[in-house]
Amino acid sequence: MIRSRRLSRFLPSLLAGTAAVLMLAVVLLQWQEADAPIATPVPRAASGAATLPASKTMAAITLDPAEEAIVLERPLFSPTRRPPPPPPSSATAAGGAAATKPSVPEPPPMNFTLVGIVRDPTSSLALLQPTNGKRVMSLRAGQALDGWMLVSIGIDSASFRNGAAVRELVLDFRRAAPPLPPPALQQ
Numbered sequence: 279m280i281r282s283r284r285l286s287r288f289l290p291s292l293l294a295g296t297a298a299v300l301m302l303a304v305v306l307l308q309w310q311e312a313d314a315p316i317a318t319p320v321p322r323a324a325s326g327a328a329t330l331p332a333s334k335t336m337a338a339i340t341l342d343p344a345e346e347a348i349v350l351e352r353p354l355f356s357p358t359r360r361p362p363p364p365p366p367s368s369a370t371a372a373g374g375a376a377a378t379k380p381s382v383p384e385p386p387p388m389n390f391t392l393v394g395i396v397r398d399p400t401s402s403l404a405l406l407q408p409t410n411g412k413r414v415m416s417l418r419a420g421q422a423l424d425g426w427m428l429v430s431i432g433i434d435s436a437s438f439r440n441g442a443a444v445r446e447l448v449l450d451f452r453r454a455a456p457p458l459p460p461p462a463l464q465q
Contacts, residue, residue, distance in 0.1 A: 385443040386425050390415075392436050392447035402431040413459070 352359045393414060394405035403416045406423060417428045426438040426445070435448045 382442070385440040388426060388438065388445060388447070389424050392449055393453075395431060395434065395436070395449065397431075397433075404428055404431050404436040 351361065353361055356362070389409045390406040391409065392404060393407045396403040396405065396416070401418065403418060406415050406417060408415070415423065417423060419428050419431055421428055426440045429437045429439050429444070431437075435446050437444060437446045439445075
């Protein structure tokens, strides 16, 4: 009697553990089968049908010119399903554009790069390296260099204006810092 009481106390736990082990075994078996390649049957050609070599099975689809023209008139990925307008011819672009738009002078190139920004609570400086290798220069907002006026200084960028053209230089953190000048000889 004592033994049956002990067995009846542990029987639910024993059965639950056995069921859990069996379920784990089933899951593991299915998992192994999922990694195995799936064999798909290849349909056999009819007895009189010609078979193509494997290299020819994916032949390109060709359309006759009339069908191709219909497809090109209504492009699939265009929202309007209309072809894009043709590009302007070189004669039209040269003559027509010059007559309709006034020529705006191209701003001079920016012959400097932004290499640093110095900020304190009251002011900011942009450190600029000329492309010709001269010394690093510092500019405050409102100062100009090579025709470009420094308009604003951000955390990692500086904005410049030349007439109507506005350009922004961003610090390139991948580049190494410019070399320091040699220390002055002390006497």
